Amino acid sequence: MSTPARAAEEFRRLHERAPVGVWSAPGRVNLIGEHTDYNDGFVLPFALPFRIAVAAAPRADGRLAVTTVGDDGVPQRVEPVPVDALEPGAVTGWAAYPSGVAWVLRDNGVRAGADLVIVGDVPAGAGLSSSHALQCATALALLGLAGIELDAAGAPSRPEIAAWVQRSENEFVGVPTGLLDQTASLCCVSAHVLFLDVRTGAMEQIPLDAPAGGLELLVVDTRARHSHGDSGYRDRRRGCEHAAELLGVPALRDVGQEALDRAELPPELRRLVRHVVTENERVLHTVELLRAGKLPEIGPLLTESHTSLARDYRVSCLELDQAVESALGAGALGARMTGGGFGGSAIALVDAAAVDEVGAAVTAAFARRGFAPPRLFPTVPSAGAGRDR
Ligand code: GLA
Numbered sequence: 001m002s003t004p005a006r007a008a009e010e011f012r013r014l015h016e017r018a019p020v021g022v023w024s025a026p027g028r029v030n031l032i033g034e035h036t037d038y039n040d041g042f043v044l045p046f047a048l049p050f051r052i053a054v055a056a057a058p059r060a061d062g063r064l065a066v067t068t069v070g071d072d073g074v075p076q077r078v079e080p081v082p083v084d085a086l087e088p089g090a091v092t093g094w095a096a097y098p099s100g101v102a103w104v105l106r107d108n109g110v111r112a113g114a115d116l117v118i119v120g121d122v123p124a125g126a127g128l129s130s131s132h133a134l135q136c137a138t139a140l141a142l143l144g145l146a147g148i149e150l151d152a153a154g155a156p157s158r159p160e161i162a163a164w165v166q167r168s169e170n171e172f173v174g175v176p177t178g179l180l181d182q183t184a185s186l187c188c189v190s191a192h193v194l195f196l197d198v199r200t201g202a203m204e205q206i207p208l209d210a211p212a213g214g215l216e217l218l219v220v221d222t223r224a225r226h227s228h229g230d231s232g233y234r235d236r237r238r239g240c241e242h243a244a245e246l247l248g249v250p251a252l253r254d255v256g257q258e259a260l261d262r263a264e265l266p267p268e269l270r271r272l273v274r275h276v277v278t279e280n281e282r283v284l285h286t287v288e289l290l291r292a293g294k295l296p297e298i299g300p301l302l303t304e305s306h307t308s309l310a311r312d313y314r315v316s317c318l319e320l321d322q323a324v325e326s327a328l329g330a331g332a333l334g335a336r337m338t339g340g341g342f343g344g345s346a347i348a349l350v351d352a353a354a355v356d357e358v359g360a361a362v363t364a365a366f367a368r369r370g371f372a373p374p375r376l377f378p379t380v381p382s383a384g385a386g387r388d389r
Contacts, residue, residue, distance in 0.1 A: 001324070002237075002388075003024060003051050003052070003053045003119060003120055003121055004022040004024050004051075004053040004055075004388035004389060005389075006053070006069075006119045007019075007022050007024075007053035007054060007055040007117055007119045008022050008389060010055065010067075010069045010117050010119055011055035011056075011073070011115075011117040011215060014067055014069075014075060014117055015057070015115055017057065018057075019055035019056055019057050019117070020056060020058065020145060021055075021056060021141070021144050021145070021388075021389060022054065022055045022056075022141075022387070022388045022389045023053070023054050023056070023137050023140035023141040023385070023386070023387050023388065024051040024052060024054070024120075024133075024137050024142055024385065024386070024388050025049050025050070025051060025052055025132075025133045025134075025135075025136035025137040025185045025186065025322070025385035025387070026047040026048050026049070026051045026122070026133055026141065026188070026382055026383065026384065026385065027047075027048045027052075027122035027123075027128040027129045027130055027132075027133045028046065028047055028071065028114045028128065028129045028181055028184035028185060028188065028339050029045065029048060029128065029130070029339075029345070029347055029379065030043060030044065030045040030047060030281055030338050030339060031044045031046060031181075031191075031208075031217075031220060031286070031298075031302075031338075031347070032044050032279075032282055032285040032286050032298075032301060032302060032305050032336070033279060033280070033282075033385075034279060034305060034309055034315075034336075034337070034338070034341075035200070035240075035275065035276065035279070035309070035313055035314075035315065035340075036178075036253075036276055036279050036280055036283065037178030037179050037180040037198045037237060038240065038275045039240050039244075039251050039252040039253055039379050040199040040251035040252070040253035040254075040281075041077075041196055041198060041199075041251075041252070041253045041276060041279070041280045041283070042094060042177060042192075042195070042196070042197055042198070042251070042283040042284060042287075043179075043180045043183075043184075043196050043198065043278050044193050044194065044196075044206075044283055044286060044287065045180060045183075045184035045188065045193065045194055045196075045382050046169075046184070046188055046192065046193045046194065046196055046208065046381035046382070047124065047184060047185065047188035047189075047190070047381060047382045047383060048128060048219075048379055049379065049380065049382040050120070050121045050122040050123065050128070050131060050133075050309045050335055051120060051121065051122065051133060051137075052118060052119075052120030052122055052133040052134045053118070053119055053120060053139040053388065054098075054116050054118050054134075054138050054140075054141040054264055055115070055116070055117045055119075055141075056114050056115065056116050056117075056141040056144070056145055056382075057114065057115050057145070058112055058113065058114055058115075058145050059080075059112075059113035059114055059115055059140050059325065060113065061080075061082075061113055062083055062084060062112070062113040062322045063080035063081060063082050063083065063345060064081055064082075064083050064086070064099060064102045064113060064114055064116070064369040065077070065078075065080035065100070065103045065113075065114070065115045065116065066078055066098045066116045066118065066121070067094055067115075067116070067117050067118065067349050068094065068117075068118040069118070069119045073157075074353065075117075076300035077198035078093075078095040079090075080113075081099065082113075082296050083102050083103075083106055083111055083112065083113055083214045084106075085316070086099055086100075086102055086103040086106065086112070086172075087103065088100075088103075088171055088172045088174070089159060091172075093118045096172060096173045096275030097134050097135050097138070097168075097169075098116060098118070098134065098135070098138040098175050099171060099172070100135070100167060100168035100169065100171075100172030101135050101138040101139045101142065101164075102114075102138070102167050102168050103168060103172050103348070104164045104165070104171075104172065105139065105142050105143065105164065105245060106170040107163060107377075108151075108156070110142060110143060110146045110148070111145060112142070112145060114141070114142060114145055115147055115243070116138065116141060117379075118134060118137070118138075118238060120133065120134070122143055123221055123332040123375065125223075125225045125343075125344075126221040126223070126344055126345050127221075127339035127341075127343065127344020127345045128219075128221070128344070128345055129181040129184070129185065129339070130183050131169075132165065132169075132181035132182050132184075133185050133385075135165045135168060135169065135182065136161070136162075136165055136182055136185040136186050136385045137385060139161050139164065139165055140161075140385055140386070140387065143155070143156070143161070144387060145174075148216075149387065150385070150386060150387065151182050155363070158183075158186040158384075158385075159183065159201055159203075160184075160186045161182075161186055162182040162183040162185075162187065164177060164181070164184050165182040166178070166179050166182055166184075168226070169182075172379060175230065175233075176233070176234055176237055177233070179196075179198055179199065179339075180196075180198075183196055184384075185259075185384065185385055185386065187203060187347055187384055187386055188381065188382075188383075188384040189347070189363070189381075189383065189384055190380075190382050190383045191207060191208065191209055191380070191381055191383060192205040192207055192208060192322050192381055193205075193206050193208045193225060193290065193381060194206075194208055197216060198253075198329070199251070199253055201202070204287075206287065206290045207290075207293060208219055208290060208381050209228035209380075210295060210380070211352065211380070213295050213296065214351065214352050214353075215295060215296065215350065215352060216339075216349075216350050216351075216352050216353060216355050216378040217347055217350075217378065217379055217380070218327070218332075218347065218348045218349075218350050218355060218358060218359070218376060218377070218378050218379075219306075219338075219345055219346075219347055219376070219377050219378075219379050220323040220327070220345060220346045220347070220348065220362055220374050220375075220376050221344070221345045221374060221375040221376075221377075222317075222320055222322075222343060222344065222345065222346065222366075222371070223319075223371075223373075223374060223375065224317060224318075224319035224320070224344070224371065224372070225342070225344065225370045226317055226343045228342060229340065229341070229342035229343060232341070233234055233315075233340050235319075236272060236313065236315065236345065239268070239269055239272045239275060240252050240272055242269065243265060243269040243270075243272060243273050244329055246263075246265060246269070247259070247263055247265075247273075248293075251270070251274075252260065252273055252276040252277065253280065255273060255276070255277050256277065257277060257278075257281075259276050260273055260274060267344075268311075269312070270311060271306070271312040271314075272312070273309070273310075273311040274312050275308045275309065275313040278304075278308055279305060279308060279309075280340065281310075282301045282304060282305055285301055286298045286301050289379075291304060295335055295349070296349075298333075298334060298349065299301060299332070299334025299335065299349050300334055300351060302333075302334030302335060302336045302347070302348075303324070303334045303336060304321075304343035305326065305336045306324050306335060306336035306337055306346075309336070309337055309341060313341075315337075315340065315341030315342060316337050316341055316342070317342055317343055317376075318341070318369070318371075319343065319366070320337040320341070320344070320370050321345050322362075322365050322366065322371070323335070323337075323346040323362050323366075323374065324336060324337065324346055325365075326354070326358075326361045326362040326364075326365040327348040327350070327361070328348075329352045329361060330354065330357050330358040330360075330362075331350070331352045331357065332348040332349060332354070332358050333349045333350065333351070334348070334349045335347065335348035335349070340349035347375070350378075355378060359376045362374055362376065363376070378382050
């Protein structure tokens with residue numbers, strides 16, 4: 001059964017009535033352009049075929065009642081909260097994600113109680129943006145209940161909704177993430193990567209069909225998740241902002257290679273800036289190659305991105321480095337960590353004929369090092385968020 005159909009069925013089971021609708025949003029992989037979004041730079045994500053679906057119906061008492069149902073079929077409910085009482089700090093744990101969305105929508109004139117039932121198949125904790133998929137699907141569900149359909153005339157645009165979701169995450173949940181994940185979940189389309197200029201909001205959908213060229217995009221979920229991830233992310237972001245201040249520019253987007261060479265910066269900050277400057281260049285180069293239909297040639301750029309994230313930005317970890325090293329050793333054209341880092345997933349661009357070999361090499365290396373077995377799956381750019389029923 002599809003994820004949206006499952007959401008509808010669970011809703012019926014839990015609430016003994018039909019949902020008014022079901023909305024869903026995908027997780028994402030970022031092909032390249034890591035830790036550039038909060039520096040006003042460039043990113044190149046695509047949507048995964050995994051989605052979080054929200055089945056929803058209005059409630060007359062003005063409360064938000066959220067239930068998630070895991071793979072084991074066991075529902076987790078939180079006490080319904082009055083939408084009017086939502087404020088940062090009022091809800092903690094996983095429920096802060098959907099509640100924050102209701103809070104930010106209330107601020108934008110959409111205020112109503114709702115029953116939400118959430119199911120999904122985006123692997124959690126894998127750095128594939130399951131929390132953003134959840135928030136984007138929740139936003140569409142609450143807007144839909146208010147009679148606001150996505151892409152209809154007069155409705156908020158997808159980028160506007162992405163900005164609301166970012167605000168909810170930054171201010172309500174309290175995580176200082178950029179715009180990459182929400183925008184990917186809402187704005188990606190199938191068979192394309194999304195080239196987004198975060199500063200200007202300009203977007204271009206670039207066709208990406210790896211199987212047509214005899215290639216596969218292989219995701220390696222390392223299943224590692226290191227506890228210092230949140231503080232690590234915050235520190236990197238603060239470091240970038242500080243460096244931009246020292247360099248007298250609005251954001252590191254405005255720093256080129258020459259300015260970097262001339263700049264006097266403490267070594268720790270210089271490394272951060274070097275990553276951002278070179279990563280933005282790698283995104284632009286990748287885009288050129290994709291536009292020219294030269295997918296195999298992006299391999300070295302992916303690998304350089306990983307090296308830069310590991311050595312300069314220092315957000316990789318043993319498991320991610322091993323995944324990349326083993327994939328390359330078994331013949332991948334390129335490989336890199338994807339997402340925030342400190343665990344999570346890597347991606348590799350692999351000859352279709354070598355997928356099994358690459359998978360086996362990664363799995364064997366993980367076993368040798370005593371890491372948990374990785375989860376591997378080839379994937380294709382899939383559809384963005386929308387209404388399912
Ligand atoms: C996380 C954040 C994004 C982005 C990436 C790193 O996924 O949510 O905003 O900063 O890390 O590229």
